[in-house]
Amino acid sequence: MIRIFKIALRNLLRYKRRTILTSLLITLGIVLVILFSGLAGSFKTMMIGQITDSNLSQMQIHKKGYVSSIDTMPLNLTLDTKRYKKIEDLLSSHSEIKAWAPRIKLNAMLSNFTDTTNIRLNAISPEKEVLVCPDVGSRMTFDEKRDPGILLNPGEVIIPEKLAKGMKLKIGDPIVLVANNKDGSVNGLNFQVAGIIESILGPQGKEGYMHIKDAQELLRMDNPEMIEVAIRLHDFDKLEKVYAVLSSKLAKFINKKGMPEFEIHTWDQLSPFSNIAKMIDFMTITMKIIMIAIVLISILNVMMMSVYERVREIGTMSAIGTSPSRIMGLFLAEGLLLGLISSIVGNIIGLSGIFVLNIYKISFAFGRQDNLLLAPTVNITELLWVSGIVLLISVFASLQPAYKASRMEPVDALGHV
Amino acid sequence: MALVQIENVSKIYQTGDIEIAALSDINLSIEKSAFVSFVGPSGSGKTTMLNMIGCLDKPTHGKILVDGKQVDSFNRQKRAAFRGDVIGFIFQSFNLFPVLTAYENIEYPLVMIKDEPAEKRKEMILTVLDSVGMLNQKDKFPDQLSGGQKQRIAVARALVTQPKLVMADEPTANLDKTSSINVIRLMRDMKDKFGTTFIFSTHDPRIMEEAEITHTLVDGKLS
Ligand SMILES: Nc1ncnc2c1ncn2[C@@H]1O[C@H](COP(=O)(O)OP(=O)(O)O)[C@@H](O)[C@H]1O
Ligand SMILES: [Mg+2]
Numbered sequence: 001m002i003r004i005f006k007i008a009l010r011n012l013l014r015y016k017r018r019t020i021l022t023s024l025l026i027t028l029g030i031v032l033v034i035l036f037s038g039l040a041g042s043f044k045t046m047m048i049g050q051i052t053d054s055n056l057s058q059m060q061i062h063k064k065g066y067v068s069s070i071d072t073m074p075l076n077l078t079l080d081t082k083r084y085k086k087i088e089d090l091l092s093s094h095s096e097i098k099a100w101a102p103r104i105k106l107n108a109m110l111s112n113f114t115d116t117t118n119i120r121l122n123a124i125s126p127e128k129e130v131l132v133c134p135d136v137g138s139r140m141t142f143d144e145k146r147d148p149g150i151l152l153n154p155g156e157v158i159i160p161e162k163l164a165k166g167m168k169l170k171i172g173d174p175i176v177l178v179a180n181n182k183d184g185s186v187n188g189l190n191f192q193v194a195g196i197i198e199s200i201l202g203p204q205g206k207e208g209y210m211h212i213k214d215a216q217e218l219l220r221m222d223n224p225e226m227i228e229v230a231i232r233l234h235d236f237d238k239l240e241k242v243y244a245v246l247s248s249k250l251a252k253f254i255n256k257k258g259m260p261e262f263e264i265h266t267w268d269q270l271s272p273f274s275n276i277a278k279m280i281d282f283m284t285i286t287m288k289i290i291m292i293a294i295v296l297i298s299i300l301n302v303m304m305m306s307v308y309e310r311v312r313e314i315g316t317m318s319a320i321g322t323s324p325s326r327i328m329g330l331f332l333a334e335g336l337l338l339g340l341i342s343s344i345v346g347n348i349i350g351l352s353g354i355f356v357l358n359i360y361k362i363s364f365a366f367g368r369q370d371n372l373l374l375a376p377t378v379n380i381t382e383l384l385w386v387s388g389i390v391l392l393i394s395v396f397a398s399l400q401p402a403y404k405a406s407r408m409e410p411v412d413a414l415g416h417v
Numbered sequence: 418m419a420l421v422q423i424e425n426v427s428k429i430y431q432t433g434d435i436e437i438a439a440l441s442d443i444n445l446s447i448e449k450s451a452f453v454s455f456v457g458p459s460g461s462g463k464t465t466m467l468n469m470i471g472c473l474d475k476p477t478h479g480k481i482l483v484d485g486k487q488v489d490s491f492n493r494q495k496r497a498a499f500r501g502d503v504i505g506f507i508f509q510s511f512n513l514f515p516v517l518t519a520y521e522n523i524e525y526p527l528v529m530i531k532d533e534p535a536e537k538r539k540e541m542i543l544t545v546l547d548s549v550g551m552l553n554q555k556d557k558f559p560d561q562l563s564g565g566q567k568q569r570i571a572v573a574r575a576l577v578t579q580p581k582l583v584m585a586d587e588p589t590a591n592l593d594k595t596s597s598i599n600v601i602r603l604m605r606d607m608k609d610k611f612g613t614t615f616i617f618s619t620h621d622p623r624i625m626e627e628a629e630i631t632h633t634l635v636d637g638k639l640s
Contacts, residue, residue: 003528010516316512319473320574321501321530324494411474414508 004326008333011306012341018305022298023342026390029291030346031353033386036287038354038376040280046374048277052267054135055200055207057101057230058239060270061087061250064263066227067270073105073120075182078225083261087229090249096242098234099131102226104215105207108179110159112167119163119177122207123215126151132232139198140209143171146194151209156194158209164196171195177210181219189218239266288386295339295390299397303335307401314405315413324406331402332395339394343387354378418485419446420582420614421470426479428465428637439465440637443479447616447630449581452608454628455618462637463618464586470616471504471584472496484581501530505575505613507585507604511567513559519570520546520555526578545573548610549603565596569603576607583607585617589624601627 012019052058063077079087084102091100104123109116129136130151137151140158152158157177159169169175171193178188191210199206216224233242243266253261268274307314317327357376428440439462447453447470455463468474469481472488473496481489484503491499500506513522523542527533533541546552549569559567568588575583585604589597601617601624608615617628625631633640 007514007516014516312510312512313514316506316508316514317529318497319471319500319508320506320526321497321499321504323497323501323530326529411468414473414512 004330004333005337008330008337011310011334012338015306018302019338022302023338023345025298026295026339026342027346027349029294030343030386030390031350033287033291034347034350034378034383035353035357035376037284037382038350038378039357039374040284041378041382042374042376044277044280045377047273048267050135050200051271051273052133052236054133054138056267056271057132058233058236059231059243059246059264059266061229061231061246061262061264062227064260067263067265073107073227075106075180075219075227078182078221078227079229080225081223084226084229086253087262090246091229091231094242094245096233096235096238098232099128100229100231101125101128101132102212102229103129104212104219104225104227106179106215106219106227108177108218110163110167110208111176111178112169112173113176115167117163117167119159120207121157121177121210121215123210123212124152125212129230132230136209139200140195141171141197142195152194152211154211154213155191156211157191158195158197159193160206160208161196161198162206163208164193169193177218179218181221185220187218187220189214288389291386292389292393295342295393296397299335299338299394300401302338303331303398303401306334307331307405310405311408311413312415314408315410315415318408319410319414328402328406331405332398335394335398335402336391339391343390346390347383347387351378351383420449420451420484421445421447421616422480422482423470424480424482426469426476426481428462428469428474429477438637440469440476443639445632445639447614449614450608450612451614451616452605452629453614453616454625454631455616455634456620456625456631457634458620461634463620463634465637466634467584467586467616467618470582471506472500501526501578503581505578505580505583507568507571507575507583507588507617509587509590511559511564511571511591513567513570513574515559518556518558519551519562522559522570523574523577526574531578541577542573545577548576548607549573563596564592565599568592568596568600572600572603572607576611576613579611580613582614582616585615587618587620589619589621594623597621597624598627 063079063083066074066077069077088100091097102125106121106123108119108121110119142148157175164170173193175191175193176188177191178186180186191214197209212226233239243264247264250262250264251260255261268277314327318324354376361375423443423445426440426443427438430437430439443466455466457463465474469476470483472483472491475489479489480487486499488496488499514525517525520542523545524538527538527541543552546555549572551566551569551573554562554566559570562570583604588604589600592600604615604617605627607613619625
């Protein structure tokens with residue numbers, strides 16, 4: 001076995017320039033895949049992190065039908081205390097779930113006593129919200145003297161920066177919020193601007209924040225009700241699995257009409273960024289297909305040339321009694337070795353590239369956020385997969401030429417005089 | 418029993434509508450430890466003859482027995498295995514593997530065909546290298562050797578597996594006069610030393626003289 005690889009290596013070195021060129025081409029393909037999937041992957045992870053950790057949460061439960069009419073933020077599709085209790089019981093029985101938080105989403109009129117404008121509000125329970133969206137405070141600016149541990153007190157609102165600018169509002173200013181409740185009756189309450197929040201991608205990215213108790217009062221809910229339950233897991237990678245379990249369990253809650261009471265969605269069903277994430281995945285797969293094509297074509301080409309140039313040698317091997325399978329093995333080993341050398345070099349260059357990119361972090365702007373830093377990462381399984389595929393394709397591409405070599409008749413291959 | 422027995426063998430090549438009888442109705446036997454040459458002008462059927470005996474090709478008609486086996490009935494795979502076991506080959510253009518040293522060329526059949534254990538290999542190789550007088554050249558690659566030296570290594574490669582029979586189709590055609598005689602005499606020495614049967618072809622009169630038994634072919638017939 002070692003002998004076969006030794007002979008294969010010598011034969012590869014025999015045509016140095018050709019071997020180096022082919023190897024470089026394959027190496028380039030591998031480097032591109034590693035760099036691209038490292039960059040795109042870290043971009044995706046970062047954006048998903050931004051969205052799930054600071055605003056949307058990883059998963060949400062609503063009353064059935066809420067998400068399909070989310071644009072109008074309906075106030076009649078609420079979860080009362082009894083239903084919220086059912087959800088809490090379900091969630092607390094799952095060890096994968098780290099935390100959950102109730103929310104109310106509402107539209108209100110905001111007045112600074114001279115002008116009035118419309119505002120979308122996310123009413124939260126601050127102690128619970130920080131467990132579900134740990135970065136929720138990262139986009140907010142508060143008064144310097146304020147205790148940074150406090151996100152939001154009753155009687156306070158945090159307003160989007162654009163709105164603050166338009167309405168000439170500063171931290172500490174008094175405002176009035178006016179809202180219609182689900183019965184159509186109007187109520188207004190006084191608040192103080194406690195902080196300003198930066199926008200983020202998506203419709204939810206331009207929301208202000210208020211305390212859930214204030215929202216319940218403003219909307220004149222006699223009994224506390226909520227609109228959504230936001231959920232965070234210990235391990236984001238288990239999202240699909242937990243989602244499947246929860247949705248099948250939630251489906252068992254049936255209302256009097258025999259229809260399901262609740263609905264559950266993961267972040268990607270709620271955010272337009274999921275399309276960008278899918279696009280990134282698609283591009284990564286495209287890169288891999290291109291790499292596979294490069295490996296396939298270049299190895300096939302080299303191996304066909306190798307067999308063609310060495311007909312007489314193959315004839316000699318066969319004449320002196322080398323079995324067809326050994327001859328085939330020799331050429332397969334040659335293709336495999338070419339793939340192996342290229343993928344080792346490709347991995348080294350690709351990893352160095354990632355390393356360099358991590359030193360000189362790439363900064364870029366996304367939406368209204370600039371100065372996002374990309375720190376590309378690679379995971380080892382991904383590297384092993386890419387290398388494994390390259391090796392597999394190398395052997396696959398060598399199959400036909402190797403088979404051809406093994407089938408040669410020694411009399412024909414040696415050539416008649 | 419004879420080592421090689423040929424009964425009513427014909428080989429007919431079909432090219433388009435034309436049939437060429439490269440060999441017609443040959444009967445012949447070759448004894449163990451013989452030193453046999455096939456001679457005749459170009460196109461007389463020498464290569465075809467050696468290919469049949471060497472199990473590289475099958476006859477169109479007739480029967481060939483080598484070492485008691487009816488080799489004309491063998492399939493591809495079996496013929497390859499039989500060649501590896503019983504027959505050694507020396508070629509007109511040496512056909513050494515260019516990426517292997519002289520030593521490794523001789524080692525090739527022991528590793529790739531015979532699966533001999535490493536300890537045994539070294540001794541076998543050094544013995545034949547010594548016999549062909551090439552011990553001091555063993556680490557050179559073929560392109561660093563002269564034609565005569567290459568053919569000595571080829572003789573060593575053919576002998577290292579201790580075959581019963583060595584086939585050599587015009588082994589001296591690419592060598593100068595002195596080297597040719599030397600190579601043929603080396604082959605004869607090896608026959609004496611190891612008892613190996615040698616069958617070679619040539620159209621060179623000086624080489625023919627070295628053979629113990631000479632068969633002459635004319636238009637595919639023995640004369
Ligand atoms: N593969 C082949 N196809 C057709 N004709 C062949 C083939 N091999 C040999 N011949 C013919 O068979 C005859 C004998 O050839 P060969 O055995 O090579 O003679 P020699 O080795 O004595 O020169 C020649 O007429 C040659 O043209
Ligand atoms: Mg000939």
